[in-house]
Amino acid sequence: MFWKLFSTDVKMLFRNKQSLFWAFMFPVLFTFIFGFFFGKNTSVGTIALVNNSDTQIAQNLDKVVSDSTLFKVNKNIAENDIKNEIKKSKVSAGIIIPENFGALDPASPKQIKIIYDPGNAQANSVISGFVRTYLTQVDFQVQGAKQIFTVDEEKTSDKALNYFDFVLAGILGLSLMNSSIIGIAVGMSKYREDKILKRITTTPLPSWIFIVSEITSRLIINLLQIGITLSIGYFIFDAHIYGNIFIILAVAMVGAVLFQLIGFVIASLSKTTDAAQGMATAVTIPMMFLAGVFFPIDTLPKWLYSAVQYLPLAPLLRIIRNVALEAGSPFDNPINAAIVGGWIAVSLIFSIFMFRLSDE
Amino acid sequence: MAKVIEVKNLIKKYGKLSAVNDISFSVERGEVFGLLGENGAGKTTTLEIIEGLRKPTAGNIKVLGHDIKEGISSIKQKIGVQLQSSAYYSFLTLNEILNLFCSFYPKHLKAKDLLEMVDLTDKANAYVGNLSGGQRQRFSIVASLVNDPEIVFLDEPTTGLDPVARRNLWNIIQKIKAQGKTIILTTHYMEEAEALCDHVAIMDKGKILAIDETHKLVESAENPYVIKFIAKNISKEIFKKISSLGDMANLFGKKNQFELRLKKQGDVNRALELVQKLNPEKITVGNATLEDVFIELTGRTILED
Numbered sequence: 001m002f003w004k005l006f007s008t009d010v011k012m013l014f015r016n017k018q019s020l021f022w023a024f025m026f027p028v029l030f031t032f033i034f035g036f037f038f039g040k041n042t043s044v045g046t047i048a049l050v051n052n053s054d055t056q057i058a059q060n061l062d063k064v065v066s067d068s069t070l071f072k073v074n075k076n077i078a079e080n081d082i083k084n085e086i087k088k089s090k091v092s093a094g095i096i097i098p099e100n101f102g103a104l105d106p107a108s109p110k111q112i113k114i115i116y117d118p119g120n121a122q123a124n125s126v127i128s129g130f131v132r133t134y135l136t137q138v139d140f141q142v143q144g145a146k147q148i149f150t151v152d153e154e155k156t157s158d159k160a161l162n163y164f165d166f167v168l169a170g171i172l173g174l175s176l177m178n179s180s181i182i183g184i185a186v187g188m189s190k191y192r193e194d195k196i197l198k199r200i201t202t203t204p205l206p207s208w209i210f211i212v213s214e215i216t217s218r219l220i221i222n223l224l225q226i227g228i229t230l231s232i233g234y235f236i237f238d239a240h241i242y243g244n245i246f247i248i249l250a251v252a253m254v255g256a257v258l259f260q261l262i263g264f265v266i267a268s269l270s271k272t273t274d275a276a277q278g279m280a281t282a283v284t285i286p287m288m289f290l291a292g293v294f295f296p297i298d299t300l301p302k303w304l305y306s307a308v309q310y311l312p313l314a315p316l317l318r319i320i321r322n323v324a325l326e327a328g329s330p331f332d333n334p335i336n337a338a339i340v341g342g343w344i345a346v347s348l349i350f351s352i353f354m355f356r357l358s359d360e
Numbered sequence: 361m362a363k364v365i366e367v368k369n370l371i372k373k374y375g376k377l378s379a380v381n382d383i384s385f386s387v388e389r390g391e392v393f394g395l396l397g398e399n400g401a402g403k404t405t406t407l408e409i410i411e412g413l414r415k416p417t418a419g420n421i422k423v424l425g426h427d428i429k430e431g432i433s434s435i436k437q438k439i440g441v442q443l444q445s446s447a448y449y450s451f452l453t454l455n456e457i458l459n460l461f462c463s464f465y466p467k468h469l470k471a472k473d474l475l476e477m478v479d480l481t482d483k484a485n486a487y488v489g490n491l492s493g494g495q496r497q498r499f500s501i502v503a504s505l506v507n508d509p510e511i512v513f514l515d516e517p518t519t520g521l522d523p524v525a526r527r528n529l530w531n532i533i534q535k536i537k538a539q540g541k542t543i544i545l546t547t548h549y550m551e552e553a554e555a556l557c558d559h560v561a562i563m564d565k566g567k568i569l570a571i572d573e574t575h576k577l578v579e580s581a582e583n584p585y586v587i588k589f590i591a592k593n594i595s596k597e598i599f600k601k602i603s604s605l606g607d608m609a610n611l612f613g614k615k616n617q618f619e620l621r622l623k624k625q626g627d628v629n630r631a632l633e634l635v636q637k638l639n640p641e642k643i644t645v646g647n648a649t650l651e652d653v654f655i656e657l658t659g660r661t662i663l664e665d
Contacts, residue, residue: 001463004460012451012452016450195443195447196447196449198446199441201412202411202413203461203465204465
């Protein structure tokens, strides 16, 4: 009974081409977009470099800027065109080394000009910091001084990770959330509206078999989503995945079950398919931005951070990142596992008591 | 004959509204039993309580000897249900849907035979969305037969169909009956109930107003003889005489079309003589129908949605 229903459910999911297309297209699109921006290297953009000086110091700066992987360099832009090029978003900033910069006579210019878009704070801080660091070192050398105060840097991870790795894990959670919550909430509401659920209850099929079959069949789609997203990230954009792939998939499946149960909760509460669609969107959109898919949530105001860290997606993403990027265990931080477990328990209990195949 | 359904003092309330108000009836094995009434009369609610889809507020129901409160899972093995306006999976073919439903039962028929029964063999690999209204209803009925049920519930199986498709479904229902199955159907088509049902219960506002063998119900009409005529020359004197013989009314508000209902057969000839004096364009003489009985009982005709 179960296997026939399961195989039929899988068949139906794969025949619904439009729904299937978007289930895969959504994470693929996000992975490509973020991959093109942040994958492979950590470049913050292209900078225009105009070097009017032939001193050693200026030539050295020219070389370190050109060799840096932090940005791409374009030396073919005239000094007067830099602002326009920035406005056209063709370059992120400009560095102008004035004539005779680096000569040690008092009359020679002592300042390098950086032109930037104040709206591009990330590029500005990286370029400005890079040039300032270089100039500080030159200052020490010229003055024959030694640096007294330095920084001892310690990474939380010994792994080579970048922003794309962070976002890729977020995209995994996001795609699971969207396809599971919306898929179940809208799918079950449509079944109810079309009286398919009612028709099922006229048969001896136990409700739990119907529900388990719905969940497990959708896990196949989720597995493919995760597989495709990880493959694109890893093979095309050189994402760093250090964790065991089977543990990553297992955690993802737990997340998928959690979100499917939330989908059942929404289907229980909504009376129509339109209402289910609206409620599902209202649940997923805030989580997409507040649970740490695209950026760390510790930049949020404290009161908001305190609340959103308990949203279902937030602890799941922390677990996925720990497993995928740090090769850790899902239980390294038991609080994250407990929050996910708590959400599963609450959604399951609610679904058991509230989700009905029949009208009564 | 053995009773396969026994309903005693069934009540169903939604808040203060009584959808079903203390009704009792029984259905015998092998018969077609009709629940007849307007939309909102309580037919579907009654049917769905018997099918185990809704819980009764009060009353006792036995289906095939099982109390529905305790033995619903056993009952579901032996009944077939066609719901009013139920859809089927969009991405499965007819063959696949039947095979899926077959898998829910330990004992079931073959999809191929079922499709053959309703002349849908050539549509075996089609989706439900590609069927005509009549084909969809035929499929809906045959999907209720996958487990070779002892009792088949059909909820307004012909609503919304054209006359030809409706007649086709009547044939199918008669075929099902010929297999010895018990059928309980709801309808608001009087001629359908008359053509198909052995017993009919007329429901109105949650109550059963009358229940009997179909032909006996028709015979029980207060005015079993009906003369319909079209007269353009209206003589008040003659009309007064005709009206004194029975109930006279305009037909559907048309000024020159009349209907005379008579209690006694003996009055029919006298009434015809009087009508002839009006030089009528057309006269028909007939017996009362189930519709006439329904109008007498409820004071209304059934209007379709």
